[in-house]
Amino acid sequence: MDNSIISPLLGVLVGLLMGLTGAGGGILSVPLLVFALHMNMVDASPIALCAIALAASVGALLGLKNNLLRYKAAIFMASFGVILAPLGFWLANRIPNGPLLLIFSAALFYSALSQYVKARQSILGIPDSLRQAPPCLIDPAIGKFNWNVPCAKALLLTGGLAGFLSGLLGVGGGFIIIPALKRYTNLPAQSIIVTSLGVQALVSSGSVAYSAASGNVNFLIAAPFSLGALAGLLIGMVISKKLSGPRLQQVFAVMVFAVAISLTIKGLHIF
Structure with a gap:
């Protein structure tokens, strides 16, 4: 099948998963491009970031509204x-494709395990372990964060790690940002997801701009892939009210785990 047809279909799948899983689907963008279009990591990453930037921007704007x-x-x-x-x-650009695939697969294993455990706890009604009050607390009187040094440090380090992984692996960083916001803030779940989308939109857009300036973006693939992801996201957001939940999160985690195994095998073969 021609890439002009495969690319938007892959984008729809990624966007659909993003809409259903609360931004987690973007982590599968690069593996799908690697397996379906036989791309290497360095070429696939900017294309994945284009889709994440567009889809996350729309999701964040809807959340802002x-x-x-x-x-x-x-x-x-x-x-x-x-x-x-x-x-x-x-x-x-300085790591061979094989080791880079193994690094990405490690990120996938972490994401899959984390999502599966959280979903299982939710299904069984197991509360989160007791912990100290998070450093970033919303002041109910003004509806804004009470900013302090521990809060600023936690959010800054989270954003920095998400940005670094965005450039290294072509991911939005939602699997880092969402758990961090749950740990360091008292935001409600929907606000955490939308704020994560806002961070991903900004970081991914900056990464795409840098990559484009370096001449590393294949827009012939990136454009239909990104538009497909946007369409899939909108569809996913509509049907998520009926399908979303911890069971779906578990299914998605198993899917990510399977992709991680496949990516590990491919990385070891190239290595």
Whole structure:
């Protein structure tokens, strides 16, 4: 099948998973491009980031309209992420494709395990382990964060790690940002997801701009892939009210785990 047909179909699948799983589907963009279009990591990453940037931007804007996006926190986190993304790109271009695939598969294993455990706890009604109050607390009187040094440090490091992985692996970083916001803030679940989308939109857009300036983006594949992802995201958001939940998160985690195994095999073969 021609790439002009495969590319948007892959994008729809990625966007659908993003809409159903709360931004987690973007992590499968690169593996799908690697397996379906036989691309290497360095070429697939900017294309994946184009799709994530477009889909996440729309999701974040919809969240802003519904007063769910903590845009100041998102901008603050993304600022450090945008700075560190070029370092990730620089490193990715100096690591052979085989080892880079193994690094990506490790990220997939982590994401799959984390999502599966969280979903299982939700199904069994197991509460999160007791912990100290998070450093980033919303002041109910003003509806804004009480900013302090521990809060700023936690969000800055999270954004920086998401940006670095964005450049290195071509991921939005939702599997890093969402758990961090759950740990360091008292935001409700929907606000966490939308704020994560805001960070991903900004970091991915900055990464795409840097990659485009370096001449590393194949827009003939990136454009239909990104538009497909946007269409899939909108569809996923519509049907997520009926299909989303911990069981779906478990199914998605198993899917990510299977992709991680396949990517590991491919990486070891190339290695």
